[in-house]
Amino acid sequence: MKHTTDQVKAALRDFVAGNFLLGKDARTIGDQDSFLDSGLVDSTGILEFVGFLEETWGIAVEDEELLPDNFDSLDKLTAFVMRKAPAA
Amino acid sequence: MPAPFSPELLRLDLRAEADRIGAIVRDYLLSVRRKGVVVGLSGGIDSSVTLALCVRALGPERVFGLHMPERDSAEDTLSLSRSVSAHFGIASEAEDITALLDAAGCYRRRDKAVQSVIPGYASDWKCKIVLSGGVETGGLNVFHVVAQAPDGTQTKKRLPLEAYLGVVAASNFKQRIRKMLEYYHADRLNYATTGTPNRLEYDQGFFVKQGDGAADIKPIAHLYKTQVYALAEYLGVPEEIRRRPPTTDTYSLPQGQDEFYFALPYAQMDLCLLGKNHGYPPADVAPWVGLGVPQVERVYKDIDSKRHATRYLHLGPRLVESVVEAGNK
Numbered sequence: 001m002k003h004t005t006d007q008v009k010a011a012l013r014d015f016v017a018g019n020f021l022l023g024k025d026a027r028t029i030g031d032q033d034s035f036l037d038s039g040l041v042d043s044t045g046i047l048e049f050v051g052f053l054e055e056t057w058g059i060a061v062e063d064e065e066l067l068p069d070n071f072d073s074l075d076k077l078t079a080f081v082m083r084k085a086p087a088a
Numbered sequence: 089m090p091a092p093f094s095p096e097l098l099r100l101d102l103r104a105e106a107d108r109i110g111a112i113v114r115d116y117l118l119s120v121r122r123k124g125v126v127v128g129l130s131g132g133i134d135s136s137v138t139l140a141l142c143v144r145a146l147g148p149e150r151v152f153g154l155h156m157p158e159r160d161s162a163e164d165t166l167s168l169s170r171s172v173s174a175h176f177g178i179a180s181e182a183e184d185i186t187a188l189l190d191a192a193g194c195y196r197r198r199d200k201a202v203q204s205v206i207p208g209y210a211s212d213w214k215c216k217i218v219l220s221g222g223v224e225t226g227g228l229n230v231f232h233v234v235a236q237a238p239d240g241t242q243t244k245k246r247l248p249l250e251a252y253l254g255v256v257a258a259s260n261f262k263q264r265i266r267k268m269l270e271y272y273h274a275d276r277l278n279y280a281t282t283g284t285p286n287r288l289e290y291d292q293g294f295f296v297k298q299g300d301g302a303a304d305i306k307p308i309a310h311l312y313k314t315q316v317y318a319l320a321e322y323l324g325v326p327e328e329i330r331r332r333p334p335t336t337d338t339y340s341l342p343q344g345q346d347e348f349y350f351a352l353p354y355a356q357m358d359l360c361l362l363g364k365n366h367g368y369p370p371a372d373v374a375p376w377v378g379l380g381v382p383q384v385e386r387v388y389k390d391i392d393s394k395r396h397a398t399r400y401l402h403l404g405p406r407l408v409e410s411v412v413e414a415g416n417k
Binding site: 036039042043044046047048050051063064066067068071 | 220226227228229230231246247248249250252253393396397
């Protein structure tokens with residue numbers, strides 16, 4: 001599936017809004033805000049991200065990739081998705 | 089100026105502490121007009137110390153012990169918990185909860201969740217859940233299931249969300265059914281129930297809501313595990329209990345508490361929690377726990393994230409508005 005960085009980030013933002021904010025607007029979340037430090041996402045939430053990445057972009061997340069550097073903000077997640085499933 | 093950080097900060101006046109806890113147990117029972125306490129005994133250090141403190145406060149005739157093994161319990165669980173009740177001279181009863189768990193579908197539901205990631209898993213296999221990530225690598229906390237076939241071969245798979253929640257939800261029947269039986273005996277005897285978490289478990293949410301987390305009084309929830317061990321020796325808890333490594337005794341494969349939940353073995357966790365609670369920077373604690381400063385920083389962070397993740401477990405039901413007449417604030 002063809003996708004751009006902006007599309008990936010928008011899809012992730014929608015997922016955060018729908019999944020972690022019970023549908024509340026996610027525009028207040030900054031691109032670099034830490035999900036973990038803000039308390040928005042805990043270890044269960046990380047598993048939800050993993051499931052979303054697999055379903056949406058067919059990304060298989062390896063154990064050693066489960067790092068804050070890959071998962072702990074919209075920017076980091078977007079970069080991770082783009083690395084793992086670059087736009088065709 | 090505060091004292092420099094050292095494990096000495098965990099040292100208690102054991103006699104004074106046992107007196108203080110005993111007075112609070114007695115006061116509590118008087119305030120709720122109950123005549124004694126029920127203690128669920130696991131053969132572990134926390135329930136044994138809780139029992140010993142209650143016997144010291146109330147006398148053995150006002151303490152009732154319950155042994156509640158099930159299919160997955162370690163072989164020595166029942167003999168150890170019986171040795172504690174015999175040692176302290178209390179009345180006790182064994183209730184094997186396997187049939188109740190079977191009827192609730194505990195094993196079937198858990199096995200189905202494990203099979204979703206390990207298709208060959210069957211009821212004659214053994215399993216446990218282990219925590220990965222954390223202190224050494226800086227990785228995020230995720231759970232793996234480890235399953236062992238009857239021929240001894242082990243398979244380890246990361247648990248996706250649905251399977252993880254399924255295994256935990258099914259396993260939680262164990263703590264909830266035990267608490268249900270504790271309340272049955274408490275009601276028939278007009279006693280109160282005890283909860284046996286230590287401070288690490290209580291603070292970090294290492295309990296099942298409305299399972300082992302439910303109790304009328306929790307006599308050692310303020311004590312670090314190191315202090316619980318010190319009290320155990322002072323109170324004369326049998327040595328075989330004091331030497332037993334902390335285990336969850338929830339899964340069919342042996343599972344240490346540190347591989348399931350805590351980032352470190354309890355002695356190091358105690359020191360990190362103590363240091364953090366009293367405002368000592370990681371650099372003060374690191375030499376005492378044999379870790380580098382970045383690792384202790386990660387432990388501090390992990391403590392906060394567990395507090396956040398398990399806050400819900402501590403909360404009572406939320407009302408839309410206070411019902412002051414019923415004692416709500």
